[in-house]
Amino acid sequence: MTNSEFPRRAALAFVLCVLPALVVLARAEAVQSIKGAPASFTAECSSCHMAYPPSLTGKANWRGIMAGLDKHYGVDASIDSKTQQEISTWLLANAATSARQAAASPEFRITRSDWFIRKHDEVSASVWKRARIKSAANCVACHSGAARGDFDEDGVRIPK
Numbered sequence: 001m002t003n004s005e006f007p008r009r010a011a012l013a014f015v016l017c018v019l020p021a022l023v024v025l026a027r028a029e030a031v032q033s034i035k036g037a038p039a040s041f042t043a044e045c046s047s048c049h050m051a052y053p054p055s056l057t058g059k060a061n062w063r064g065i066m067a068g069l070d071k072h073y074g075v076d077a078s079i080d081s082k083t084q085q086e087i088s089t090w091l092l093a094n095a096a097t098s099a100r101q102a103a104a105s106p107e108f109r110i111t112r113s114d115w116f117i118r119k120h121d122e123v124s125a126s127v128w129k130r131a132r133i134k135s136a137a138n139c140v141a142c143h144s145g146a147a148r149g150d151f152d153e154d155g156v157r158i159p160k
Contacts, residue, residue: 034149038090040083046147048077050140053149054094057110058102062091065108073107111136123158132159 033042034053045051054062066088069077079087096102105113120136128136139146142158 038086041087041090044079050147054091055096057096059092059095060104061108062095130159
């Protein structure tokens with residue numbers, strides 16, 4: 001091996017050794033769970049979207065969501081009754097209690113609740129349509145800790 005080949009081969013070896021580890025770490029970060037959440041909640045609710053923390057809405061909305069899993073926003077998200085009961089019990093025990101967050105919202109949507117609209121009033125409609133955001137329901141697009149239930153405003157980064 002010549003001296004000029006060494007940097008290329010070293011770089012290739014580095015990529016081949018490190019890249020798989022980075023992929024594994026990225027996947028581990030992708031499905032995070034909320035502290036205290038039953039495994040069924042994390043598995044079922046994050047299989048299609050971010051598993052929303054129960055404290056984002058009140059009991060009335062969680063009851064409505066869980067009662068309508070067969071038509072969950074246009075998708076059949078039905079689960080077995082035991083799992084549904086386990087998730088429902090946990091959601092209700094940890095639901096929002098403040099009057100503003102606990103109030104029922106249209107179609108049981110967190111993003112249509114008065115408090116959500118008030119908290120995001122500075123976000124224009126065009127921002128929600130950006131390719132890296134797509135909708136107000138995509139919390140993780142702007143809130144890096146959303147999957148863990150962390151919505152600290154200091155951590156908000158709105159994608160361009």
